[in-house]
Amino acid sequence: MHEVDLLVIGAGINGAGIARDASGRGLKVLLCEQHDLAAHTSSASSKLIHGGLRYLEQGEFGLVRKALGEREVVRRQAPFLVRPLCFVLPWQPHLRPRWMLRLGLWLYDHLGRRGPAFPASRAVDLHDDPLGALLSPQLQHAFS
Numbered sequence: 001m002h003e004v005d006l007l008v009i010g011a012g013i014n015g016a017g018i019a020r021d022a023s024g025r026g027l028k029v030l031l032c033e034q035h036d037l038a039a040h041t042s043s044a045s046s047k048l049i050h051g052g053l054r055y056l057e058q059g060e061f062g063l064v065r066k067a068l069g070e071r072e073v074v075r076r077q078a079p080f081l082v083r084p085l086c087f088v089l090p091w092q093p094h095l096r097p098r099w100m101l102r103l104g105l106w107l108y109d110h111l112g113r114r115g116p117a118f119p120a121s122r123a124v125d126l127h128d129d130p131l132g133a134l135l136s137p138q139l140q141h142a143f144s
């Protein structure tokens with residue numbers, strides 16, 4: 001009989017991550033999966049290592065800080081898999097006020113340890129900025 005320190009049931013991203021972390025700390029780990037590695041929800045993920053921007057609106061600052069910290073850990077551990085990706089968020093008058101989005105993104109920039117790989121968010125004038133080239137000319141304001 002083999003003795004283990006930790007039995008992890010389910011090899012989605014959480015089980016696989018826990019097993020990897022624990023074995024990296026020297027524990028004897030057994031990972032059991034009924035089907036295949038990442039066969040279920042984890043196979044459907046968009047693969048974004050995000051920090052949970054939308055949770056700021058619910059006042060979940062601690063959660064966002066932790067998620068941003070983890071983003072940095074994953075980026076350092078797997079630079080061959082994780083790379084920064086610029087998103088352009090166009091703004092339109094029926095959305096949240098622009099000042100609110102700017103404030104949320106500023107908080108997001110400052111809550112976590114943002115390494116040099118992640119440039120700060122910024123307001124973009126789509127009529128002047130190359131980022132606007134592929135978007136409808138009716139859109140003028142955005143954030144990256």
Ligand SMILES: Cc1cc2nc3c(=O)[nH]c(=O)nc-3n(C[C@H](O)[C@H](O)[C@H](O)COP(=O)(O)OP(=O)(O)OC[C@H]3O[C@@H](n4cnc5c(N)ncnc54)[C@H](O)[C@@H]3O)c2cc1C
Nearest residue numbers: 010011012013014015033034040041042044045046047048
């Ligand atoms: C469309 C979509 C897009 C998403 N995009 C993102 C994203 O961009 N970024 C992000 O961070 N998150 C994203 N998510 C969320 C993320 O995918 C999930 O939070 C994550 O995959 C959950 O992983 P898990 O390991 O908890 O669960 P799962 O991946 O479901 O793994 C659980 C595993 O446990 C196994 N299991 C269960 N019971 C047993 C048992 N009794 N014995 C053996 N094995 C068992 C199952 O077979 C399964 O393989 C997205 C989710 C969806 C649906």
